[in-house]
Amino acid sequence: MKTRLTKSEMEIMEVLWDEGKALTTSEIIQRSKEKEKEWKDSSVHLLIKSLMNKDVIKVEGFKKTTKNYARTFIPVKNREEFLVGQIIDKKTTLAARKRIYSYLIEKESNLEMIEFIQKLLEERKEEIKVKQK
Numbered sequence: 719m720k721t722r723l724t725k726s727e728m729e730i731m732e733v734l735w736d737e738g739k740a741l742t743t744s745e746i747i748q749r750s751k752e753k754e755k756e757w758k759d760s761s762v763h764l765l766i767k768s769l770m771n772k773d774v775i776k777v778e779g780f781k782k783t784t785k786n787y788a789r790t791f792i793p794v795k796n797r798e799e800f801l802v803g804q805i806i807d808k809k810t811t812l813a814a815r816k817r818i819y820s821y822l823i824e825k826e827s828n829l830e831m832i833e834f835i836q837k838l839l840e841e842r843k844e845e846i847k848v849k850q851k
Contacts, residue, residue: 721804727769729750740791742788742789776794
């Protein structure tokens with residue numbers, strides 16, 4: 719299902735995806751500063767809450783900070799799964815999927831990548847044939 723994220727929510731997701739591990743709110747703020755984005759604690763807390771309500775991130779665990787424990791957060795899906803889910807879901811028609819795949823393949827100009835896609839398609843075709851037997 720398609721999940722609409724605000725620009726700010728997407729920026730938080732980019733931090734989590736780029737880091738590749740669970741982060742506390744403080745760590746998210748710190749990583750954002752490294753990307754030249756200044757977030758206030760209250761803003762990040764609101765964004766985290768919104769992302770959790772949208773089931774895009776979840777609490778992974780807890781991490782000891784100076785005197786307390788802080789929750790750590792991770793994305794529910796990796797970047798690629800999330801982005802594909804934004805353009806293809808159960809409601810996407812066969813015709814629309816054909817246009818999307820055609821467009822993606824048309825935009826690819828690297829021969830190695832085209833051969834890789836072809837190999838993936840051949841493997842997938844074989845998997846489907848086996849399942850249909």
